[in-house]
Amino acid sequence: MAKVLVSDSIDPVGVEILSQVAQVDVKTGLSAEEIIQIIPEYDALMLRSSTRVTKEIVEAGSKLQIIGRAGVGVDNIDVPAATRQGIIVVNSPEGNTIAAAEHALAMMLSLSRHIPDANQSVKANKWERNRFIGTEVYKKNLGVVGLGKIGSHVAKVARSLGMKILAYDPFISKERADQLGCTLVDLELLFAESDFITLHVPKTSETQHLIGRETLAKMKPTVRIINCSRGGIIDELALIEALESGRIAGAALDVFEQEPLGESRLRELSNVILTPHLGASTTEAQVGVAVDVAEQIRDVLLGLPARSAVNIPGLTPDVMEKLRPYLQLAETMGNLVSQLAGGRCDSLNVRLQGELATKDSQPLVVAAIKGLLSQALRERVNYVNAAIEAKERGIRVIETRDASTRDYSGSIHLEANGSMGTHSVTGALLSTGEIRITDLDEFPINVPPSNHMLFTLHQDMPGIIGKIGALLGSFNVNIASMQVGRKIIRGDAVMALSLDDPLPEGLLSEITKVPGIRDAYTVKL
Numbered sequence: 001m002a003k004v005l006v007s008d009s010i011d012p013v014g015v016e017i018l019s020q021v022a023q024v025d026v027k028t029g030l031s032a033e034e035i036i037q038i039i040p041e042y043d044a045l046m047l048r049s050s051t052r053v054t055k056e057i058v059e060a061g062s063k064l065q066i067i068g069r070a071g072v073g074v075d076n077i078d079v080p081a082a083t084r085q086g087i088i089v090v091n092s093p094e095g096n097t098i099a100a101a102e103h104a105l106a107m108m109l110s111l112s113r114h115i116p117d118a119n120q121s122v123k124a125n126k127w128e129r130n131r132f133i134g135t136e137v138y139k140k141n142l143g144v145v146g147l148g149k150i151g152s153h154v155a156k157v158a159r160s161l162g163m164k165i166l167a168y169d170p171f172i173s174k175e176r177a178d179q180l181g182c183t184l185v186d187l188e189l190l191f192a193e194s195d196f197i198t199l200h201v202p203k204t205s206e207t208q209h210l211i212g213r214e215t216l217a218k219m220k221p222t223v224r225i226i227n228c229s230r231g232g233i234i235d236e237l238a239l240i241e242a243l244e245s246g247r248i249a250g251a252a253l254d255v256f257e258q259e260p261l262g263e264s265r266l267r268e269l270s271n272v273i274l275t276p277h278l279g280a281s282t283t284e285a286q287v288g289v290a291v292d293v294a295e296q297i298r299d300v301l302l303g304l305p306a307r308s309a310v311n312i313p314g315l316t317p318d319v320m321e322k323l324r325p326y327l328q329l330a331e332t333m334g335n336l337v338s339q340l341a342g343g344r345c346d347s348l349n350v351r352l353q354g355e356l357a358t359k360d361s362q363p364l365v366v367a368a369i370k371g372l373l374s375q376a377l378r379e380r381v382n383y384v385n386a387a388i389e390a391k392e393r394g395i396r397v398i399e400t401r402d403a404s405t406r407d408y409s410g411s412i413h414l415e416a417n418g419s420m421g422t423h424s425v426t427g428a429l430l431s432t433g434e435i436r437i438t439d440l441d442e443f444p445i446n447v448p449p450s451n452h453m454l455f456t457l458h459q460d461m462p463g464i465i466g467k468i469g470a471l472l473g474s475f476n477v478n479i480a481s482m483q484v485g486r487k488i489i490r491g492d493a494v495m496a497l498s499l500d501d502p503l504p505e506g507l508l509s510e511i512t513k514v515p516g517i518r519d520a521y522t523v524k525l
């Protein structure tokens with residue numbers, strides 16, 4: 001019989017479901033070393049946010065088929081390590097949405113009416129009516145950073161409280177924001193105009209310390225900040241300084257840079273409310289996430305596909321085998337075109353060409369959407385949810401098939417319209433299986449994708465390539481390869497450069513100042 005280790009406390013209904021197919025051991029509070037010792041016995045691991053699944057744990061889990069996160073965030077799991085080892089990682093993307101949104105709203109209202117302090121004061125036999133004068137949220141501006149599942153629900157409820165919602169989410173279309181009654185603004189404006197700011201973004205390199213010394217300085221002195229997303233999105237030290245100096249009025253935090261929260265001046269501040277990562281802690285959410293994840297573990301142990309795998313496509317093994325190299329091609333092209341188009345895409349045209357122009361190749365469309373959304377949703381987007389996520393974001397996906405295109409055996413052409421205009425790319429596979437970008441904005445090129453890329457649209461004229469090379473050199477950026485594509489001599493052209501180093505801040509705008517350069521784009525793949 002299969003064995004499942006449950007390493008954090010989950011609702012008993014989850015254990016019941018798992019027990020249908022496996023021996024279930026619930027062992028909470030284990031250290032990493034203790035887990036490493038016992039994990040070789042287990043076929044599945046189920047956890048919440050308290051267990052940190054490190055690379056060492058994953059590598060020790062020689063029998064592990066699946067890791068199930070009874071919740072949303074998988075940032076406590078080394079997903080790349082699990083993927084490399086062929087372990088499916090599943091989560092419950094929606095099971096605790098309402099709970100987390102309601103917690104953020106409760107934090108906002110508690111903060112505005114001093115409820116925790118007033119409660120303590122009455123319990124200490126005091127009656128301090130003048131000490132706890134609050135602020136109304138009615139007609140105030142609420143800045144929502146991240147208008148995904150939780151952010152959208154917060155926005156909906158806050159609107160019914162009479163608040164005006166300013167939202168920032170570079171991956172949400174204006175139409176979707178309009179539907180939710182939110183005004184889509186840039187971060188500068190959100191920081192400057194908000195009376196309350198609530199964070200609902202994943203933790204990524206872009207969102208790490210999104211709220212820090214510099215951004216806090218741009219806010220109103222009366223602003224109150226709520227974080228029920230992830231620790232580390234706020235620079236805690238900068239927040240403490242801002243709260244101590246009265247630079248901002250208050251904060252309510254459910255998540256912390258280090259959990260459990262250790263020694264911290266946050267505990268001493270009267271204008272702060274702290275909860276111990278309780279966003280998902282409702283009876284309803286815990287039943288929801290436990291059922292959602294336990295069912296997926298049960299199914300995978302029975303040899304069936306998982307519905308919310310964050311790392312393995314939910315495709316049948318034979319289709320998967322046939323399309324495997326093209327799935328990677330479609331995903332890379334989707335990621336590339338989303339960055340060229342500027343993220344906030346409202347349409348994606350997918351043209352499957354040559355021998356890919358068949359019905360069986362439908363998963364390639366999903367792979368292209370997954371790539372398109374990967375900048376916004378990271379590991380949250382998978383083959384199962386990519387199409388739904390695109391629909392919810394108001395992205396129109398148009399598929400066409402053209403069997404007559406014969407320049408490679410099969411190629412994928414994508415065109416996306418986003419905040420930086422309409423851009424297109426075509427990609428194909430060489431007989432060796434290597435990916436080539438064969439077309440950029442209708443200009444023929446032939447370059448392999450690489451981690452750091454620079455693309456320019458320029459006028460074909462003598463000296464321009466040298467100038468770009470010299471400029472990159474002066475910033476110590478090494479060029480790995482370079483190619484120019486043009487249709488006519490001295491007409492418009494594109495340049496595609498693979499770089500060994502990321503482009504330093506400010507260099508892109510220098511490049512666009514070079515005479516003859518019309519546009520320049522930097523891309524990370």
Ligand SMILES: NC(=O)c1ccc[n+]([C@@H]2O[C@H](COP(=O)([O-])OP(=O)(O)OC[C@H]3O[C@@H](n4cnc5c(N)ncnc54)[C@H](O)[C@@H]3O)[C@@H](O)[C@H]2O)c1
Pocket residue numbers: 072073074093096097100145146147148149150151168169170171172200201202203204206207228229230254255277278279280281375376377380
């Ligand atoms: N406190 C808790 O107990 C608790 C419970 C559930 C979820 N969470 C956390 O809440 C967060 C949001 O969860 P969700 O289910 O709404 O996720 P989601 O994926 O539905 O939404 C996240 C949104 O953030 C946007 N985004 C990504 N990068 C951005 C950036 N740089 N700037 C602005 N927006 C950006 C995405 O476009 C997306 O719309 C996650 O971090 C999740 O782990 C916490």
Ligand SMILES: O=C(O)[C@H](O)COP(=O)(O)O
Pocket residue numbers: 048049050070071072073074096277278279280281
């Ligand atoms: O990402 C999540 O789902 C939340 O942070 C909830 O975490 P928890 O399951 O440990 O309460």
